[in-house]
Amino acid sequence: MTGEITLFVNPAAGRGRGARAARPAARVLREAGFAVRTVVGATAGDALERAREAVRGGTGALVAVGGDGMVSLALQAVAGTGTPLGVVAVGTGNDIARTLGLPLRAPAAAGRVIAEALRAGHGRTVDLGRVGGRWFGSVLASGFDSRVNDRGNRMRWPAGRLRYDLAMLAELASLRPVPYRIALGDGPAREVEATLVAVGNGPSYGGGMRICSGARLDDGLLDVTVVGECSRTTLLRVFPRVYSGTHLGHPAVAVHRVARVTLEAPGVTGYADGEPLGPLPLTAEAVPRAVRVLTGPVPAGP
Known part of the structure; x- marks a missing residue:
């Protein structure tokens, strides 16, 4: 080298x-x-x-x-x-x-x-997600959270984190379910009303929100977290639990583990690693052992 x-x-x-x-x-x-x-x-x-x-x-x-x-x-x-x-x-x-x-x-x-x-x-050789020719390491977000990003990116004031806090409040005020078509792996597309769908190569986004808490960087799979239709009250009650990953136990939340997923929904932008990918439909796939990251020694397995 x-x-x-x-x-x-x-x-x-x-x-x-x-x-x-x-x-x-x-x-x-x-x-x-x-x-x-x-x-x-x-x-x-x-x-x-x-x-x-x-x-x-x-x-x-x-x-x-x-x-x-x-x-x-x-x-x-x-x-x-x-x-x-x-x-x-x-x-x-x-x-x-x-x-x-x-x-x-x-x-x-x-x-x-x-x-x-x-x-x-x-070092550690890890998987990545890929959408077309674009790679991502953490989470592909869509639905409520991507709409917050869309709104925050349009705002010119205030600066910093407060902009996205205000964007979140505005999106909560207009909260509505998104009509998704989701194809998991080689299975048929299914239609579902959802608040958001997140596709995780890794477990977290947004500074430690463990939306795909069970996702692993070396299993060759993506974790698809589907938060179903829910009220503002339910979303506000469940949202704080995303930092610990305990939201996954809520009845409105479903998790699927697949190598590939296609998301379709009208008027929804996909964001990966916090960066805009473009409007849905998008197909994400897991690519095993796609990059070696320089880390400390990786403990040997049992």
Whole structure:
């Protein structure tokens, strides 16, 4: 493996933490003996092309510095290539790093994990979800939560988390079930009125909301969580339980574990790793062992 690695940086991540976090991570990696170069694009598309050039050029690792959106962008460059992915998680949600047990908002510590993994050959090979040519690591969201994202993205005020809190309140006020057609694996499509449908390669989104709590990164399957038609009162009562994953025991919630799922619904956008994929219908599939992530030693199984 080459001694040069590439930092893939989002300077805007975490209210500017991305650019600041690159420096201590780079320092730790250089002290460990690695040559470090940095990729920062003018746009997401430009950054991705630069990252792909680094992968094609044989970089020893691509290290995403930012939040889940930056990690997701890095996945588009490394998935299926054999180039390992490092994560310096300094965004708001950091669900992919959280699931992998990586340091959160501690760039020097993350740099040490990456350096040790490269030196010792540690890492974890995990599955990814794929929709067409787009890869995702955590959750594909649709329905109520994607409508909150849609509304929040249209709002110009206020900034930050409060914007999405207000968007959620507005969507609650107009809550209505979504008429879905869902095809699980090779089975026939079924019609269901649902509040939301989430497809999890990993268990959580939105900064620790375990919407697909049972999802595993190495089972070759996607967890499909269907929250059926429910009232505002029920949704407000059940919603806090998503942080512990105990919402899965509610009668309105069903979980299916499949290798492929197709979702159809009018006027609904799909979001994966917090980024818009486009309108439904969308077909998601699990791709086993799609990327190696630089982590600490993985405990041996029983």
